[in-house]
Amino acid sequence: MEKSEQIMSGITDLNNKLLLLRKPIMEKAMTGFSLSEIAYMEYIALHPDANVTRLAAALYMTRGAISKITKKLEKKGMITSYQKPDNKKELYFALTAEGQKIDAIHRQLHQDFLAADQKVFSAFSDSELTTVLRFVDAYNQLLNQELN
CATH class of the missing domain: 1.10.10.10 (Winged helix-like DNA-binding domain superfamily/Winged helix DNA-binding domain)
Known part of the structure; x- marks a missing residue:
């Protein structure tokens, strides 16, 4: 599998897990x-x-x-x-x-979610996080163009 496929698969998996774990917490806290x-x-x-x-x-x-x-x-x-x-x-x-x-x-x-996630973010250098941000921004721009 190419890196681009691994990244997209990872993003999808990450999103699904975030929804699975956090949606019930949010729904319980904000019932109705x-x-x-x-x-x-x-x-x-x-x-x-x-x-x-x-x-x-x-x-x-x-x-x-x-x-x-x-x-x-x-x-x-x-x-x-x-x-x-x-x-x-x-x-x-x-x-x-x-x-x-x-x-x-x-x-x-x-x-609270961000605080719990800090153990992951703290394992990466500022430079590495900047690279991830560049990727996220570039991908969002591409999706924005497709939406428009």
Whole structure:
């Protein structure tokens, strides 16, 4: 098997194991929320003035799917919508206090996962990690081009 095949197989295996191990932890900690809803809340927590168009592009979903998630999260009291005084056409979203609590739990889980992963990362030099980052960035750019 060529190195490129080994890398792609390894990435797939890594992703599958991460999902297998971490998805149940996240689902238990945030009962009642889908992973899509969590990703939506994370995005609006990190990006002020998030709207349907930006959310759809960032989460690789259709505008219709984002609209459905928006309704669910509004019903659960996790988000609120607003308009800017100078733009009455566009709706923007922000987390409510309850949404911020869920986002904080989510962020803490990510920090816990990262801390647990440090034993792997610390085994590599800064130079080696830089090479891995270069690969990930280049591959992401290729995939972005294919998506566009």
